[in-house]
């Protein structure tokens with residue numbers, strides 16, 4: 001009789017084979033190649049020369065002057081990193097400011113209606129991000145809806161330049177990632193016991209105090225999850241800054257792309273990608289730790 | 300008499316929520332409205348017309364991109380769903396096993412790694428393979444899309460499997476069903492709504508992808524989203540709105556179908 | 566005839582093992598209504614699952630009419646189970662559920678249909694044949710689960726607490742129904758319950774289990790009147806335990822001396838009992854209150870609990886032992902007794918069972 005435990009293990013890995021093959025080929029495997037490429041020498045017309053070099057990683061933060069060999073900080077990169085982080089943090093804050101009350105609003109509707117309200121949040125989430133970005137673009141273009149309307153009304157005479165600014169990127173990212181904030185906050189809020197809110201009022205808390213001291217702590221896991229869900233894709237955003245930002249208002253994602261296009265520095269592009277990956281991983285680990293602690297508090 | 304105290308009210312929240320809902324839909328609604336504009340502006344209304352839909356329909360580039368997008372989304376979602384069913388069966392039954400965390404992390408990798416990083420990785424990897432094999436067909440796009448569709452197909456199927464009573468399979472076995480028949484007559488029928496949901500999500504995700512496709516497509520392999528992306532820097536006419544509206548409509552229909560499917564289950 | 570021979574099941578591995586079945590041996594006869602009775606966690610379900618094929622025992626043999634069952638997967642064993650949660654297939658109708666086993670056995674369509682109809686009639690569910698299993702009541706689901714397990718005519722039917730989810734009245738009805746079905750079909754039943762009343766009223770024989778072991782096997786009367794150890798006596802019904810001294814043993818009868826000094830005779834295990842300290846088990850309903858003068862036992866009445874059909878008297882015997890008596894209530898009522906009265910306890914002649922200490 002074949003050992004049942006071993007047969008079970010064999011069957012399990014057989015079932016997993018197609019998935020693992022696809023993922024190894026088109027998700028996990030290529031990441032390893034990125035790592036290898038980050039240590040090679042750039043080729044003249046893109047691609048790489050198979051010669052070990054640390055320049056890819058060096059160039060993430062520093063510049064070496066071609067003639068004098070002088071080392072300086074790569075200001076352009078630093079300002080792009082700074083802008084990416086700043087815009088991602090601001091996006092997270094803005095989506096929270098709008099997303100939290102929205103989640104609260106939905107969670108306080110009658111039970112039967114809540115799914116429908118959530119559907120209204122989910123529809124934009126599942127529709128094309130590019131198209132939603134495009135919709136924002138049409139709104140804020142110089143010849144777009146807002147400027148046209150304001151000029152018709154005689155409030156302004158020259159269109160306000162909104163497109164191709166940092167503001168446009170922030171607006172666009174807030175718009176496209178808003179559902180990602182609402183979703184997890186709503187999920188924890190729906191599980192919240194409203195008797196606790198009543199208990200808060202019973203013990204003389206004002207509305208603000210109930211919000212600060214009762215509701216927020218209870219839905220904290222949802223808020224953290226939402227912040228991560230918004231922060232991570234914001235940091236790696238590519239489409240939104242490309243469509244809404246001007247040529248100068250780049251974010252990390254566009255900087256990476258540049259290395260594979262005009263920049264023709266694949267090792268640098270690879271190193272930048274991995275840098276982004278590390279930042280994101282740190283954020284995710286932070287989330288896992290915080291969420292784990294929350295669990296042990298409640299469990 | 301004083302009005303009752305509403306414990307659920309928070310000042311300003313309704314206003315903010317209203318702004319939020321309006322802001323979510325206003326740009327989309329305007330986009331849709333102007334796709335029916337008779338004039339060629341996307342901000343000045345000049346009357347109702349179908350002309351931009353007609354012109355998009357007759358645009359050969361758009362036709363080709365549409366067909367390619369549909370082929371891609373269909374093949375990727377079918378393959379991804381098939382893989383996800385098998386993977387879900389292997390990972391949800393009979394508790395944890397050695398290597399579970401690694402497998403789970405791999406399946407969910409496309410959700411956690413920024414798209415741009417995956418795109419770059421695939422660009423490099425496929426560039427090597429293209430040089431080695433000379434093959435430049437749609438296969439690269441299909442397998443790349445399959446990979447990032449797998450977690451979306453996997454999630455609802457796994458949820459469905461986890462919610463399923465293992466006792467049912469034991470009951471079937473007790474009633475003389477062989478393992479294959481247990482799967483065929485008990486597991487699969489139970490799983491079906493999850494499979495359908497998973498396939499629909501995968502389809503929408505593949506249809507909407509722009510970053511990864513943009514990076515790894517070979518020359519002349521535009522999909523609808525990459526075609527649109529290419530057009531944005533040019534002079535924008537309501538034709539773009541018309542194409543976008545059509546694409547939106549497909550997604551919305553599928554999402555609504557998904558919603559009602561998961562609702563009927565309860 | 567099913568023979569279970571020294572079946573052992575250990576869960577866990579290496580350092581941390583848990584013995585769910587501790588060398589269980591029992592032979593169940595053809596056409597018997599056999600009950601496994603025991604407290605929660607004693608291993609009843611585990612034993613059933615070993616027989617059905619869902620748990621591999623660590624050691625031991627299980628044979629059905631001489632055929633070894635353990636080498637067979639569940640779907641090759643001529644054994645069916647009525648699951649505790651019923652496990653009805655929600656995506657099939659009542660009739661489809663009942664026909665499932667026969668279909669899996671590749672029986673011809675006509676035969677499947679005929680058997681399904683018979684089964685529907687047997688459990689009085691003919692009107693519900695086309696319903697979804699989610700559209701019928703708990704009691705009806707129970708019947709369908711039963712019909713589904715009976716339809717392939719197994720040699721052995723396993724029932725794991727099939728009645729526990731039903732309300733009291735329905736449970737009583739289904740108990741009778743089960744007895745009737747067993748008699749009509751002639752199939753051997755192994756029935757699991759932790760309800761002793763259910764076990765006593767339904768079974769031909771009962772195995773009382775505890776801690777993975779079978780403590781006693783016997784007919785309901787035997788188990789109730791002649792428990793062989795303290796666990797069985799305590800688990801089934803209510804029992805008073807008295808420390809006694811065995812003076813003499815002959816012919817399943819022992820002469821005992823009570824703590825009060827009185828000497829009485831009581832039933833003892835056939836294999837005999839040594840002289841010296843032992844325990845006497847006495848059922849409350851085999852005793853009555855009497856005058857303290859000259860009574861074998863006496864003490865202070867500490868509590869009187871009225872139960873409708875009868876009344877329980879709690880007596881604190883000399884030496885602090887609590888003793889419970891049960892007396893049937895008569896129309897017109899009793900002479901008034903009050904808490905604090907000193908009373909005597911009369912033991913009906915021939916009652917009580919001596920247990921080894």
Ligand SMILES: Nc1ncnc2c1ncn2[C@@H]1O[C@H](COP(=O)(O)OP(=O)(O)OP(=O)(O)O)[C@@H](O)[C@H]1O
Pocket residue numbers: 576577583585603604605606607608609610611612759
């Ligand atoms: N798969 C398992 N792994 C570890 N321990 C188990 C497993 N299955 C059962 N046990 C343990 O074996 C013991 C017997 O379990 P079993 O289910 O047979 O009890 P039971 O008599 O049916 O109880 P109940 O009346 O509550 O259903 C229990 O202590 C249980 O914790």
Ligand SMILES: [Mg+2]
Pocket residue numbers: 609610611725
């Ligand atoms: Mg049990």
